[in-house]
Amino acid sequence: MFRTEEMDINMGPQHPSTHGVLRLKLTLEGEVISDIRPVIGYLHRGVEKLCEHRTYPMIEPLTDRLDYVAAISENLGYCGAVEKLMGVQVPPRAQYIRVILAELQRVASHLLWLGTHALDLGAMTVFFYTFRERELILDLFEAFCGARLTYNSMRIGGLYEDVPAGWFDRVRHFIDIFPSREKEYEDLLTVNRIFKGRTVGVGILKPEDGIALGVSGPTLRASGVNYDVRVAQPYSSYEQFQFDVPLGANGDTYDRYLVRMEEMRQSCRIIRQALERMPQGEVRAKVPKYIKPPAGEVYHVVESPRGEQGFYIVQVAGEMPYRMRFRAPSFVNLQALPTMCKGQMIADVVAVIGSIDIVLGDCDR
Amino acid sequence: MTEMAKDGGARSGGRRAPDLRDLARQFLLLELWVGLWVTLKNQFRPHITVEYPKETVELSPRFRGVPRLRFHPETSEELCIACHLCETVCPDDCIHIVSEKKPDGKGKRLVSFEINYERCCFCGLCVDPCPTKPLTAIYMSHDYELADYQRTGFVAPLKHLLDGSDPTEYKE
Ligand code: SF4
Ligand code: SF4
Numbered sequence: 199m200f201r202t203e204e205m206d207i208n209m210g211p212q213h214p215s216t217h218g219v220l221r222l223k224l225t226l227e228g229e230v231i232s233d234i235r236p237v238i239g240y241l242h243r244g245v246e247k248l249c250e251h252r253t254y255p256m257i258e259p260l261t262d263r264l265d266y267v268a269a270i271s272e273n274l275g276y277c278g279a280v281e282k283l284m285g286v287q288v289p290p291r292a293q294y295i296r297v298i299l300a301e302l303q304r305v306a307s308h309l310l311w312l313g314t315h316a317l318d319l320g321a322m323t324v325f326f327y328t329f330r331e332r333e334l335i336l337d338l339f340e341a342f343c344g345a346r347l348t349y350n351s352m353r354i355g356g357l358y359e360d361v362p363a364g365w366f367d368r369v370r371h372f373i374d375i376f377p378s379r380e381k382e383y384e385d386l387l388t389v390n391r392i393f394k395g396r397t398v399g400v401g402i403l404k405p406e407d408g409i410a411l412g413v414s415g416p417t418l419r420a421s422g423v424n425y426d427v428r429v430a431q432p433y434s435s436y437e438q439f440q441f442d443v444p445l446g447a448n449g450d451t452y453d454r455y456l457v458r459m460e461e462m463r464q465s466c467r468i469i470r471q472a473l474e475r476m477p478q479g480e481v482r483a484k485v486p487k488y489i490k491p492p493a494g495e496v497y498h499v500v501e502s503p504r505g506e507q508g509f510y511i512v513q514v515a516g517e518m519p520y521r522m523r524f525r526a527p528s529f530v531n532l533q534a535l536p537t538m539c540k541g542q543m544i545a546d547v548v549a550v551i552g553s554i555d556i557v558l559g560d561c562d563r
Numbered sequence: 564m565t566e567m568a569k570d571g572g573a574r575s576g577g578r579r580a581p582d583l584r585d586l587a588r589q590f591l592l593l594e595l596w597v598g599l600w601v602t603l604k605n606q607f608r609p610h611i612t613v614e615y616p617k618e619t620v621e622l623s624p625r626f627r628g629v630p631r632l633r634f635h636p637e638t639s640e641e642l643c644i645a646c647h648l649c650e651t652v653c654p655d656d657c658i659h660i661v662s663e664k665k666p667d668g669k670g671k672r673l674v675s676f677e678i679n680y681e682r683c684c685f686c687g688l689c690v691d692p693c694p695t696k697p698l699t700a701i702y703m704s705h706d707y708e709l710a711d712y713q714r715t716g717f718v719a720p721l722k723h724l725l726d727g728s729d730p731t732e733y734k735e
Contacts, residue, residue: 256654259686323602330611337623343687344627344703350686358691362625382601389594487692 204232209547211240217314218558222535222547229543234536238529241562249522254280254354254489257522262348264524265560267310270303270339271502273352278433279498279509280354283491290477292356293435298369298472299342299351300434300500301465305376306335307503308458315455315552316387319396324386331379334372341365354489356482366473373466380462387455397452401538401550404449411537412530415505417554420457421449427501434500438475439468451553458555490517504528504555524563528556627687627703630678632724635698641725642700645671649689649701657682658689676724680709680717 210221219240225233245264249257261272274296281288288296313328336346341362343351351357387393403413405421418425426443428436444460446453491513499508505527512521531554538550588594613620622628635642645662657679662671685703693699711717 252654253652255652255688255691259654259684259688262686323598327605333611340626341623342625344623344625345685345687348684348686350688353691358687362623382605385601386598390598391589391594 202228211237217551217556218561220532220551220556220558220561222551224544224547226544229545231539231542231544231547234539234547236532236535238532238558239562241558243563245563246522246524249519251518253517254491254519257519258352258354259348259350262350263559264526264563265502265504265507265528265557266347267557268303268307268503269347269349270299270351271307271500271507273349274300274434275498275500275502275507275509277352277354278500279496279511280489280491282498283494283496283511283513284354284485284489286355286483286485288356288434288483289480290435291360291479292481292483294472294476295357295361295481296352296434297436297439298469299339301468301472302335302338302369302372304465304503305462306332308462309335311458311503311552311555312383312455315549315555316393318548318552319393321387321390321393324383327379327382327386331376338365338368338372341368353482355485356480358482360481366476369469370473373469376466377463380459384459388459394452396546396549397455397553398450399448400451400542400546401553402448402450403534403538407537408449408534411534413505413534414530415501415503415527415555416454416457416461417505417531417534419443420446420454422447427499427506431499433498439471441468451549454553488517490515499525502527504557504560505531526560526563528554528558528561529563532556532561622705626705626707627685628705628707629680629685629703629709629719630683630687630689630701630724631704631706631719632676632701632721633698634725641673642695642698643673643676644695644700645673646694648692648694652688652692654686654688655682655684673721676721678719678724680719681714 205226207224207226208221209224211219213220221237221240223235223237224231243263245260248260252260258273258276261276262269264272309328309332313325313332316322316324316328339349339351340346342365343349343358345351403417403421405418405423408418408421408423414425414427422445424443424445427433428441429443441464442460444457444464446457493513493515495510495512497508497510499506501507506525507527508525510521510523510525511519514520535550535554538554539547542550632641632643634640645660647660647662650658650660659675659677659679661674661676663674665672687703689701690699690703693701709717
C-alpha cells in the first residue's frame with residue numbers, strides 16, 4: 199500500500215545558500231514545508247564574554263567581527279554607545295564622515311546581498327557586477343583606514359585621523375557612476391520573469407507578524423512598516439539629512455528586493471548631502487588616554503544594513519565593561535523565517551533566507 | 564510615506580491585472596533582451612581581474628599590513644623607547660617586550676621585542692599610543708604575504724621587525 203508521511207531533513211550547516219553555517223531542520227510534506235526550525239550557534243565565539251576582559255578601545259576590533267560584511271555600522275554603534283556613556287560630544291566633521299562611511303557600507307553590504315541573493319536564484323551575472331562595484335567601495339575604505347573588511351575605522355570620540363587628500367572626490371566619483379550601474383542590475387532582475395517567478399508572492403511577512411517578532415530593517419520595511427532608526431532615533435547627525443524611507447506593500451521577497459534597491463539610491467543621496475555640507479575642524483574629541491566611563495548603563499541603536507543594531511553596556515568601574523550585550527538584527531530577523539516559509543515549497547526557502555539577509559557572524563556572535 | 568509606498572503595487576509590476584501591452588511584452592521576451600543588452604555592454608568594459616600572484620594591486624598609503632618597527636629617518640637610531648604602551652593596548656596580547664635600563668641611567672632600551680603574527684589581527688591599535696617623535700616607532704607596514712612552514716616563523720624578533728623579514732621562498 200502507498201502511504202504518505204512527513205519527512206524531516208536537514209538543510210545545512212554546510213549549505214552554500216545559507217550564507218554561513220546555518221542549519222535548518224525542515225519538516226516536509228511532499229515538497230511543501232510544514233515546519234522549519236533554524237539551528238544556530240555554529241559560529242559562536244563568545245564575543246560578549248570576551249568584551250568583559252578587554253578595555254574599551256580593545257573592544258572595537260571585536261565589533262568588526264560581528265557583522266563582518268558591515269563592520270563600519272558596528273564600529274559606529276559601539277563607539278556611539280561608549281560616547282553616550284561618557285557624555286562625549288563628537289565633532290561635527292567626524293559625525294559627517296561617519297555618516298558617509300556608514301552609508302557607503304550600507305551600499306557595499308546591499309551589493310553583497312544582491313549578488314549572492316541573485317546567485318541563489320540562478321542569476322549568476324549580477325554577482326560579478328555587484329562585486330565589481332563593491333570593490334570600488336572597499337578601495338575607498340582601504341584608502342581611508344587601511345583595511346578592506348575588518349576596518350576598526352573609528353575611535354571612541356571620533357575618528358583616528360582625517361580623510362586622506364582627494365578622498366571626497368573619489369567618493370563623489372563613485373556616487374556619480376553608481377546610479378547607472380544600479381540601473382543595470384535592475385535591468386537584469388527587476389523585470390526578469392524568472393526572478394519575478396521565484397520571488398513575487400514568496401515568503402510573505404505580514405506587518406503585524408513582523409512587529410510581533412521584533413523584525414527590523416529592510417525586512418520589516420518591505421512589509422510596509424515605516425520604522426527606520428535613522429529617522430526614529432537619529433544618531434551621528436542623521437536628522438540633518440533629507441532622505442526617504444522606502445516601504446514595500448506586500449512584504450514578499452520581491453518587495454524586500456525593491457526596498458533594498460531603493461535604499462542604495464537613498465544612501466547615495468545622503469552621501470551627496472554630506473559631501474556638500476562637510477564641516478571643517480577636528481575629527482577627534484578630547485577623550486582621556488585611559489577610558490574609564492562613569493558607572494551606569496547605556497543602550498544605543500544604529501540602523502545597520504540588516505536592521506536595528508543595538509549595543510547595551512553596563513559599566514561598574516574601571517576600564518572594562520561589566521557586561522556587554524549586542525542586539526543582533528540577523529538573530530532577531532531569523533526568527534521570522536518559520537513564519538515566512540510555512541506552506542511554501544522547499545525551493546523557496548533559499549529565496550527567503552537570501553531575502554532576510556542574515557550574517558551568521560552577527561547572529562551567533 | 565514615500566513615493567514607493569504609494570505606488571508600491573505599481574512598481575511591483577506583477578500585481579496589477581495584465582493588459583494587452585503586457586501580453587505583447589511577454590510574447591516578445593522584451594525583458595530578456597534588455598538583460599542580454601546589459602551583459603553585451605559589459606563585454607566591452609575594461610578587464611578588472613588581477614592575476615595574483617603574477618600581478619598585484621597597488622596598496623593605498625594607509626594600508627595596514629603587518630606591524631613593524633622603524634629607525635629614526637635621519638639619525639638611523641632605534642626609535643622605540645621601550646615604553647610598553649603598544650604592549651598594553653594590543654587586544655590580542657601579541658606584542659612581547661623585554662627592556663632594560665640604559666647603562667647611562669636615562670630611560671630604557673629594548674632587549675627584545677617580539678610580535679606574534681599568528682595572533683595579530685592587524686587592527687592598528689598599537690600605533691595609536693606610540694609616543695615617539697617625529698614618527699611612531701611601530702607602524703603598519705605594507706607587507707601582507709606571511710605564509711610560512713613553521714609556526715616559529717610567525718614570531719617576529721626585533722631584527723625582522725626592524726629590517727623586514729627575509730623574503731620567503733616557498734620551498735621546504
Ligand atoms: S595590529 Fe593590533 S593585534 Fe596586531 S600587534 Fe598591533 S595592536 Fe596588536
Ligand atoms: S609604543 Fe612605541 S615606543 Fe612604546 S614600546 Fe611600543 S613601539 Fe616602543
